Amino acid sequence: MTAEAPTRNLDFIREIVEEDLRSGKYKSVVTRFPPEPNGYLHIGHAKSICLNFGIANEYGGHCNLRFDDTNPTKEEAEYAEAIKRDVNWLGFSWGDHLYHASDYFEQLYLWAEDLIRDGKAYVDSLTAEEIREHRGSLTEPGRESPYRNRTADENLDLFRRMRAGEFPDGAHVLRAKIDMQSPNINMRDPVLYRIRHEDHHRTGDRWDIYPMYDYAHPLSDAIERITHSICTLEFEAHRPLYDWLIENVRVPATPHQYEFARLNINYTVMSKRKLLRLVEDHYVSGWDDPRMPTIAGLRRRGCTPAAIRNFAERVGVAKRENVIDVDLLEFCVREDLNRVAPRVMGVLRPLPVVIENYPEGQREEFETPNNPEDATAGTRKVPFSRVLYIERDDFMEEPPKKFFRLAPGREVRLRSAYFITCTGVVKDEGGNIVELRATYDPATRGGDAPDGRRPKATLHWVSAQGAIDCEVRLYDRLFNVEDPESGGDFLTHLNPQSLEIVPAAKLEPGIRGASPLDRFQFERLGYFTVDLDSTPEKLVFNRTVTLKDTWAKVKGESK
RNA sequence: UGGGGAGUCGCCAAGUGGUAAGGCACCGGUCUUUGGAGCCGGCAUUCGGUGGUUCGAAUCCACCCUCCCCAGCCA
Numbered sequence: 001m002t003a004e005a006p007t008r009n010l011d012f013i014r015e016i017v018e019e020d021l022r023s024g025k026y027k028s029v030v031t032r033f034p035p036e037p038n039g040y041l042h043i044g045h046a047k048s049i050c051l052n053f054g055i056a057n058e059y060g061g062h063c064n065l066r067f068d069d070t071n072p073t074k075e076e077a078e079y080a081e082a083i084k085r086d087v088n089w090l091g092f093s094w095g096d097h098l099y100h101a102s103d104y105f106e107q108l109y110l111w112a113e114d115l116i117r118d119g120k121a122y123v124d125s126l127t128a129e130e131i132r133e134h135r136g137s138l139t140e141p142g143r144e145s146p147y148r149n150r151t152a153d154e155n156l157d158l159f160r161r162m163r164a165g166e167f168p169d170g171a172h173v174l175r176a177k178i179d180m181q182s183p184n185i186n187m188r189d190p191v192l193y194r195i196r197h198e199d200h201h202r203t204g205d206r207w208d209i210y211p212m213y214d215y216a217h218p219l220s221d222a223i224e225r226i227t228h229s230i231c232t233l234e235f236e237a238h239r240p241l242y243d244w245l246i247e248n249v250r251v252p253a254t255p256h257q258y259e260f261a262r263l264n265i266n267y268t269v270m271s272k273r274k275l276l277r278l279v280e281d282h283y284v285s286g287w288d289d290p291r292m293p294t295i296a297g298l299r300r301r302g303c304t305p306a307a308i309r310n311f312a313e314r315v316g317v318a319k320r321e322n323v324i325d326v327d328l329l330e331f332c333v334r335e336d337l338n339r340v341a342p343r344v345m346g347v348l349r350p351l352p353v354v355i356e357n358y359p360e361g362q363r364e365e366f367e368t369p370n371n372p373e374d375a376t377a378g379t380r381k382v383p384f385s386r387v388l389y390i391e392r393d394d395f396m397e398e399p400p401k402k403f404f405r406l407a408p409g410r411e412v413r414l415r416s417a418y419f420i421t422c423t424g425v426v427k428d429e430g431g432n433i434v435e436l437r438a439t440y441d442p443a444t445r446g447g448d449a450p451d452g453r454r455p456k457a458t459l460h461w462v463s464a465q466g467a468i469d470c471e472v473r474l475y476d477r478l479f480n481v482e483d484p485e486s487g488g489d490f491l492t493h494l495n496p497q498s499l500e501i502v503p504a505a506k507l508e509p510g511i512r513g514a515s516p517l518d519r520f521q522f523e524r525l526g527y528f529t530v531d532l533d534s535t536p537e538k539l540v541f542n543r544t545v546t547l548k549d550t551w552a553k554v555k556g557e558s559k
Numbered sequence: 560u561g562g563g564g565a566g567u568c569g570c571c572a573a574g575u576g577g578u579a580a581g582g583c584a585c586c587g588g589u590c591u592u593u594g595g596a597g598c599c600g601g602c603a604u605u606c607g608g609u610g611g612u613u614c615g616a617a618u619c620c621a622c623c624c625u626c627c628c629c630a631g632c633c634a
Contacts, residue, residue, distance in 0.1 A: 009573055011572095035634095128632055138560090138562080138629075138630060139560060141561085159625080162610065169632085173632050175632095185562075185630050186563095187629095191632050213633070231601095234634095235628080237628065237629050259564085261565085305592060315574090321565070321627055323571090324570070325571075328583045330572075331583060334596090338596060343593080347622070368592090372591095372596080375610070402594090455592090456589090456594085458594090524593045
């Protein structure tokens with residue numbers, strides 16, 4: 001027996017967590033996922049959720065869900081509800097650790113007064129424009145505001161009157177008194193509070209001043225005794241300010257901020273601003289449009305939470321900018337669905353086939369496995385009759401070299417049924433194929449030939465009698481370029497073929513009764529899920545992802 | 560041209576001085592009542608570049624190059 005020393009490949013954040021736990025710096029770990037309720041969560045957030053909740057779970061700590069609701073002009077309760085639903089759906093739970101930055105407004109305000117009394121904050125009465133001018137630039141230092149040296153009493157008085165609503169929006173702001181010469185622009189007396197005469201979705205009209213993210217975030221982390229405050233790279237330059245506040249405010253704990261690279265995926269966009277644009281201007285049907293990279297969209301598309309979690313794990317956590325191949329996401333989705341999705345036969349573009357030697361009016365049923373990958377999934381019966389539908393793509397009158405499917409004179413297997421041989425092609429006046437004639441071999445019942453012959457192809461099929469008409473929505477990537485953000489307006493890269501509606505696909509009768517979000521594999525085609533628009537009278541399916549298709553690839557290459 | 564980060568296979572990503580893990584993609588083969596899945600194999604003499612230190616460097620030092628972030632009273 002060799003006891004392998006399992007060298008786990010920890011990401012750099014987990015390494016830090018383990019070291020902090022090992023050294024005793026922290027007794028247990030507390031993380032937080034801090035969304036702003038101003039839009040829906042997307043798969044980039046899923047990476048952060050898996051990281052934060054994942055670490056909490058792995059190291060026996062907990063992860064808070066905290067709404068970063070410091071800006072009343074952009075936030076809505078509806079978004080908060082959607083966010084909670086999505087985090088839960090992904091499989092994580094915050095227990096009773098649900099918080100809001102707005103819950104801390106009073107404490108945050110009191111601390112701001114402390115800062116003023118300590119001479120570390122002041123009320124500035126410059127206009128926004130003037131503040132910008134005084135800030136300097138990347139290469140020039142800033143200049144101090146003429147209001148920078150007001151007395152603590154004067155500042156306190158003004159700040160209290162700001163709170164009391166005595167001034168209009170923009171009249172004053174509270175600023176930290178740090179260093180206008182700092183090479184780090186974020187340290188040039190950052191704004192801590194601004195006046196906003198606007199109702200907040202949780203605090204109503206109680207406040208006329210609202211804290212900025214840079215002020216509220218570190219202090220909220222301290223209040224919640226967060227140990228590891230994990231955020232994305234763009235906040236790296238804000239860390240000195242984060243640390244400044246933790247040092248200069250009498251907070252009950254000393255959290256630390258760590259930054260990792262956000263997730264990007266090709267052929268889509270991930271910024272909330274752009275996703276909002278797609279929704280508001282109706283380029284998609286909503287935040288949960290199955291083409292959207294939102295959690296809600298992926299759910300409606302048919303992705304499983306497990307697939308998304310596996311994806312987040314394979315993607316890794318590091319500090320280098322990255323763009324993940326959407327192929328990896330699709331792989332994770334197929335991998336999970338292959339295990340769990342019951343199989344069913346459905347024909348998207350029906351081509352009738354009449355089995356000439358099969359008695360008119362005769363019917364029989366075949367037993368077929370629900371999931372060859374899962375012996376416990378059992379079997380079901382599918383009806384067979386004289387007229388069948390097969391996929392139009394499964395027949396070619398003049399088949400090229402590598403086309404193994406049905407063609408005149410060729411024999412193929414109908415999955416779980418019989419071998420059939422194409423004996424004729426019926427066309428309309430326009431020369432379009434409207435029907436196939438064929439004969440079946442009664443000896444191949446069930447799909448095996450006693451003489452051992454093996455057709456090169458097995459086709460899916462549906463008996464015309466009893467077939468159920470369904471709408472099927474075929475999705476493709478939303479954008480037709482890898483990086484929609486580069487090269488002008490991202491909207492110009494929208495894929496006009498991202499949605500194709502198949503109005504009347506033929507499904508085997510067993511599909512009746514399927515409910516929204518049920519997932520299936522339509523054999524040889526892909527994974528499909530019942531859409532929210534579906535009704536018992538008219539089933540609607542979304543294609544989650546296709547199955548890999550070697551023939552499609554060969555065909556594509558020869559083009 | 561200030562400050563903060565990052566550069567290892569097409570895309571991710573391990574590696575922390577001892578002679579380049581793994582995944583996706585791709586390419587072969589095998590198997591197959593899904594051209595699916597599975598299984599087997601291939602896929603970086605080289606780590607942004609150039610010098611240097613060392614018996615030995617992706618790992619240490621120096622210089623250079625490229626990319627990303629910061630000038631919201633957004634987060």
